[in-house]
Amino acid sequence: MTTEEIYIAQSTDIACSTLGDDTIIMSTLDSTVFMLNAVGTAIWKAADGEIPLSRIVQEQVCSQFEVAEDLALADAKEFVGELAQHGILSITSTPHSPSEVL
Amino acid sequence: MPASYGKEDRNMIIEIGGLPIEVQTSDPGFARLLEARYGDFVSSRVESAFSLRVQLTPPKTSDPDADAEVWLEGSDWKMQRGDFRARWNSATHEGEVFQSANPYAIDSVLRIVHTLMLAPQGGFLLHASSAVRNGKAFLFSGVSEAGKTTMARLAPPDVALLTDEASYVRKLDGQYFAYGTPFAGELGHPGKNISAPVAALYLLKKATKNRIDPVDPAEAVRRLLRNILFFAHQPEMVRHVFASACAFVQAIPVYELSFFPDQRVWDLIG
Numbered sequence: 001m002t003t004e005e006i007y008i009a010q011s012t013d014i015a016c017s018t019l020g021d022d023t024i025i026m027s028t029l030d031s032t033v034f035m036l037n038a039v040g041t042a043i044w045k046a047a048d049g050e051i052p053l054s055r056i057v058q059e060q061v062c063s064q065f066e067v068a069e070d071l072a073l074a075d076a077k078e079f080v081g082e083l084a085q086h087g088i089l090s091i092t093s094t095p096h097s098p099s100e101v102l
Numbered sequence: 103m104p105a106s107y108g109k110e111d112r113n114m115i116i117e118i119g120g121l122p123i124e125v126q127t128s129d130p131g132f133a134r135l136l137e138a139r140y141g142d143f144v145s146s147r148v149e150s151a152f153s154l155r156v157q158l159t160p161p162k163t164s165d166p167d168a169d170a171e172v173w174l175e176g177s178d179w180k181m182q183r184g185d186f187r188a189r190w191n192s193a194t195h196e197g198e199v200f201q202s203a204n205p206y207a208i209d210s211v212l213r214i215v216h217t218l219m220l221a222p223q224g225g226f227l228l229h230a231s232s233a234v235r236n237g238k239a240f241l242f243s244g245v246s247e248a249g250k251t252t253m254a255r256l257a258p259p260d261v262a263l264l265t266d267e268a269s270y271v272r273k274l275d276g277q278y279f280a281y282g283t284p285f286a287g288e289l290g291h292p293g294k295n296i297s298a299p300v301a302a303l304y305l306l307k308k309a310t311k312n313r314i315d316p317v318d319p320a321e322a323v324r325r326l327l328r329n330i331l332f333f334a335h336q337p338e339m340v341r342h343v344f345a346s347a348c349a350f351v352q353a354i355p356v357y358e359l360s361f362f363p364d365q366r367v368w369d370l371i372g
Binding site: 027 | 327344348351
């Protein structure tokens with residue numbers, strides 16, 4: 001597993017709402033709908049483009065859900081990669097500047 | 103009800119969901135066809151803030167099951183399918199339709215125009231049958247073959263059917279109402295032109311036993327979005343539809359209705 005940090009930011013081309021523990025997201029570009037469970041929602045909410053994914057996993061996932069950190073990080077990378085493929089969020093190797101996030 | 107005719111045009115107001123649209127045509131035969139098709143939905147109003155002018159053109163292709171394309175061009179919504187092309191201006195509330203003299207084309211244009219008008223107000227058209235019982239409206243939604251028409255056919259005499267195909271939902275003063283529509287499915291006849299507050303949405307699933315289960319809100323939104331009639335995939339419109347679905351689910355109970363197709367299923371409704 002690579003140790004390089006990655007940063008994730010929510011796309012602006014979406015509509016989303018958290019209902020109960022889950023989050024539902026709709027792409028405004030192709031109307032695709034995604035549903036995130038509680039773990040996905042925790043990662044999604046922290047996706048501000050400035051906090052590295054490893055820290056999000058540590059603070060939002062491992063602290064709330066019983067899961068080993070390396071396993072959680074691997075799963076999180078796969079999860080954010082999938083969302084990025086659909087344009088729901090963006091992944092960069094450096095923090096996003098505030099203007100990029102906006 | 104009689105249509106209100108002008109001197110040259112055969113104009114009539116078709117009122118669905120409380121939104122009256124004046125349909126203007128100069129062809130008496132087409133006017134008669136509209137009157138026959140929309141029956142109780144032809145309003146006795148003399149004027150309307152919304153109008154559609156229909157120009158009859160020779161048919162090109164006429165596959166009413168083909169998908170309509172809808173896109174925004176300047177301030178006009180443009181829409182087309184093999185058997186029609188049309189434009190609708192949401193600001194001026196008027197539009198034009200070029201179509202052959204078939205009822206399916208104008209039916210589709212009306213559905214699209216209504217979805218465009220409803221979306222910013224939190225309403226929508228839904229692939230669902232709907233009915234009123236004891237003063238309350240119930241929606242039965244699902245994909246093709248899920249049982250929408252079956253629920254309508256099994257309805258007991260005290261139930262008034264709103265539609266077996268496309269349910270009309272409006273949000274008025276924070277409350278959701280379902281309206282009857284002339285948009286018929288396999289049942290082949292229009293719904294009653296009445297409305298009632300929505301009491302529940304049932305997501306249909308054919309089964310061997312009748313059973314009702316609550317659906318989690320996010321899952322309910324996901325399944326509702328799958329069944330909302332949604333033609334204009336333009337970012338602002340997508341946001342409206344998404345917001346409408348979320349707000350609806352937070353206000354109205356959503357259940358999965360597993361049902362065996364006989365009349366006993368209606369014992370659970372109302």
